[in-house]
Amino acid sequence: MKIDLHSHTFCSDGILSPQDLVERAVAQKINVLAITDHDTVAGLAIAAEHIASQQLPLQLIDGVEISTSWYEFEIHIVGLQINPNDPELLARLESQQQRRLERATEMARRLTKFQVPDCLPAVLELANGAALTRTHFARHLVNIGKASSMNNVFKKYLARGKAGYVPNNWVDLATAVQWIHDAGGVAVLAHPLKYNLNGKWLTKLMREFALAGGDAAEVASPQQTPVQKREIWRLCQLFELKASVGSDFHQPTQWNELGRGLYMTDDIIPIWQNWQLHTVAGTEIGSDPKINTTEAAAESLPLPQ
Ligand code: AMP
Ligand code: MN
Ligand code: MN
Ligand code: MN
Numbered sequence: 017m018k019i020d021l022h023s024h025t026f027c028s029d030g031i032l033s034p035q036d037l038v039e040r041a042v043a044q045k046i047n048v049l050a051i052t053d054h055d056t057v058a059g060l061a062i063a064a065e066h067i068a069s070q071q072l073p074l075q076l077i078d079g080v081e082i083s084t085s086w087y088e089f090e091i092h093i094v095g096l097q098i099n100p101n102d103p104e105l106l107a108r109l110e111s112q113q114q115r116r117l118e119r120a121t122e123m124a125r126r127l128t129k130f131q132v133p134d135c136l137p138a139v140l141e142l143a144n145g146a147a148l149t150r151t152h153f154a155r156h157l158v159n160i161g162k163a164s165s166m167n168n169v170f171k172k173y174l175a176r177g178k179a180g181y182v183p184n185n186w187v188d189l190a191t192a193v194q195w196i197h198d199a200g201g202v203a204v205l206a207h208p209l210k211y212n213l214n215g216k217w218l219t220k221l222m223r224e225f226a227l228a229g230g231d232a233a234e235v236a237s238p239q240q241t242p243v244q245k246r247e248i249w250r251l252c253q254l255f256e257l258k259a260s261v262g263s264d265f266h267q268p269t270q271w272n273e274l275g276r277g278l279y280m281t282d283d284i285i286p287i288w289q290n291w292q293l294h295t296v297a298g299t300e301i302g303s304d305p306k307i308n309t310t311e312a313a314a315e316s317l318p319l320p321q
Pocket of ligand 3: 081092206207
């Protein structure tokens with residue numbers, strides 16, 4: 017069984033429609049997929065409808081990825097098994113979308129001082145109604161020739177401290193955890209190694225997330241080495257968190273694919289331990305932690321940058 021609990025559609029900054037994403041998951045032989053768009057649940061019903069109408073052999077987990085502020089860092093909290101129709105959750109996510117729009121307006125204003133003509137209309141057009149993210153700005157800046165790649169555009173304009181960066185004003189960790197719990201879900205610390213924290217700060221983050229009521233952390237992300245996975249799992253054990261897995265897929269690239277590189281050893285306690293997971297035929301397959309088989313083991317090797 018293959019499971020991937022972190023992925024994006026074009027309802028936020030992914031490239032694929034919800035329908036194409038679930039089709040791709042099936043093609044990649046994934047059995048269980050969470051869609052976790054940035055501060056929105058708009059893709060979930062569309063994906064569920066497509067799975068049902070096409071009778072796809074895929075179990076969809078309703079998810080969301082909430083941006084939070086923690087000291088000067090932007091920390092992402094994934095909510096899994098949330099009720100996507102919860103009116104309170106929808107109102108709360110709407111407030112994050114409002115923050116995104118305000119931030120985008122300010123980003124566009126700051127960028128005009130760096131020879132980027134007023135770009136908000138073009139960015140809004142690119143986003144086409146999706147959650148407005150820095151990725152949309154990055155795509156626009158690459159399109160108009162301001163940088164040669166997405167990575168360079170972040171380095172030059174959009175990363176913390178750069179010209180187009182607007183210090184974040186998201187909700188705090190505990191609020192995001194509360195929102196997820198109120199909507200019936202579990203809260204997962206996303207990609208703990210992507211925040212460039214040193215060991216002391218990473219430990220502090222995991223501790224404070226656990227104290228805020230967090231349930232798990234992503235132990236397996238692509239490009240995390242077996243040693244790094246062990247280190248995160250060690251911190252999980254210290255703070256009584258479970259383990260989750262997620263590719264954070266946005267679009268097919270040489271380095272990222274749905275379900276790839278998510279192998280975990282069988283001593284971890286997975287967040288899906290008590291979930292009812294089903295195969296196509298509806299047979300319960302329970303919660304075997306040895307979920308990602310040896311076929312994935314080769315893929316847990318570090319990938320080239
Ligand atoms: P936002 O939530 O609007 O701050 O946008 C953050 C998103 O930007 C992340 O979810 C990533 O998808 C993307 N991102 C961040 N850093 C980079 C980078 N160096 N290269 C490409 N995409 C990035
Ligand atoms: Mn993203
Ligand atoms: Mn993220
Ligand atoms: Mn993500």
